[in-house]
Amino acid sequence: MNRRFRLLLAALASAALLWLLLAAAERALLLAQRFLALPPWLQWTLGVALALFAVAATLIAWNLLRPRRRPRRSRTVEAPTREHLDARLDRLETDGAGTESLRAELRDLDARGASGRFYVAVFGEISTGKSSLIAALAPNAALATDVRGGTTRSVRHVDTVLADGSRVTLADVPGTRETSGELRETMARDEALRAHVVIYLTDGDLNRSQGEELAWLADFGKPLLLALNKTDRLSREEREQVLASLRRRAPQADAVVAIRAGGSERFERRLVDGGSEIVERRAPVDVDELVQTLEHLLHRSAQHLEPARERAVLARVDRDVHEAEAALRGRQAEDAVHRYARRAVIGAMAAVAPGSDLIIQGALATGLVRELCRIHDVAVSDVQIEAFLKRTRMTVRTSASLVLAIAGNALKAFPGLGTLGGGVLHAFAYALIFDSLGKALAATLAERHALDANAADARLKQWLGETGNARLKRLAKLTVDAARSDNDANE
Ligand SMILES: Nc1nc2c(ncn2[C@@H]2O[C@H](COP(=O)(O)OP(=O)(O)OP(=O)(O)O)[C@@H](O)[C@H]2O)c(=O)[nH]1
Ligand SMILES: [Mg+2]
DSSP states (O other): OOHHHHHHHHHHHHHHHHHHHHHHHHHHHHHHHHHHHSOHHHHHHHHHHHHHHHHHHHHHHHHHHSOOOOOSOOOOOOOOOHHHHHHHHHHHHHTTOOOHHHHHHHHHHHHHHHHOOEEEEEEEBTTSSHHHHHHHHSTTSOOOOOSSSOOOOSOEEEEEEOTTOOEEEEEEOOOBSOTTOHHHHHHHHHHHHHOSEEEEEESSSOOHHHHHHHHHHHTTTOOEEEEEOOGGGSOHHHHHHHHHHHHHHOTTOSEEEEOBOOOEEEEEEEOTTSOEEEEEEEOOOBOHHHHHHHHHHHHHTHHHHHHHHHHHHHHHHHHHHHHHHHHHHHHHHHHHHHHHHHHHHHHHHHOSSOOSSOOOOHHHHHHHHHHHHHHTTOOOOHHHHHHHHHHHHHHHHHTHHHHHHHHHHHHHHOHHHHTTOTTHHHHHHHHHHHHHHHHHHHHHHHHHSSOOHHHHHHHHHHHHTOOOHHHHHHHHHHHHHHHHHHHHHHO
């Protein structure tokens, strides 16, 4: 488009706009004239209606357009009730699973709740100055600090009284992100969950993993104080920049403060002979702002502190109970599969004339399915079981030659099997089939919490062809043991 043409278009558009404005003005004047010509009572009614309309429109527009503040923190972590957890722990104990560490965690929860003390965990990456901060807050407690990362190896509690008289127990925990310090990191995280307030320490701007750690802590909904340590290493400008960045990147933190928890400073001292020497001494600490903020947080949110702490601990115990339940179900399912595979072997050995076709032994297979569903708390009907077994029978039938070939190889590989005489080929094949069926179904139930025939059947196909040496050896032993015990019982 050339310049002249664009100018012409602009001129036309301006003229159109002017014409529209004039038309609108004319209309407005006309309306005003008509309005003035109205009787006063109508003028008032119309005026009030127009004013109400304007107020309502403004309110609606404000509601739609006003900048929304982000909710300060996402309280996403949910925890079960204490009664619910206790009942699940009781059930685990009845089934012989160890629960002592989880019971101890709950006892600790009660003890801290009853103590009337505030628990404050100092959390952060290694060498950010956690132990130094605790030493600054409780000067009489001896704590090790070291320039080498990873000084604090276990959780340590230090009691102190704040200026306002609050009785506080500070927890010094191992630093996170230490090479091969996973166990200590778990220790630190668990302790952070047991605290009323967490002080998250950093000695610079947040890196990605620190950001994730902070978000994880914030999800438990307890007060979170972000402290920038080692500010002596920063100029005033740098310090303000880092603080601003921390506030921006950690909106979940209730407060962001700058501190100086320790370290040393070097200075040059003039000697009497005119010379000089470099002297190193403990640097003065500056944690006043942190202490004041901590006192403020403790008292401002006093009524929320214990519930949030309790919720965090219960959520963590819940996660562990869940894992313990899954592990227990896994063991129980394994036992059941072993038992049924044994019975299938005994059944095969006892058969007068073992058939050339491999068909899953009906009653045993039904029993196995029922038991695995019971272990996994999955309700199933007889019809569902029958439909599932019908399908697996087809799969076993189409895999029969593969299964018999595996059994044949096992007979050669494990000489003990050969001594069992006739029927052993089928006996081993049944051990393989029941083991595969049990494993496939148990894994599917654990994953889907339902008897999903498609998924279980797909797994069954895989397991039937699985010929790892350890597996075949285990099944050979199972076959020999079952067959021998059956012989012994018959003698
Ligand atoms: N310059 C300076 N150094 C500090 C400051 N606070 C702590 N340090 C030094 O940082 C190093 C680590 O301090 P620690 O208190 O051991 O750190 P930590 O976080 O407990 O370390 P881990 O227990 O290993 O995770 C030590 O050399 C401290 O002297 C500070 O404010 N300024
Ligand atoms: Mg330490």
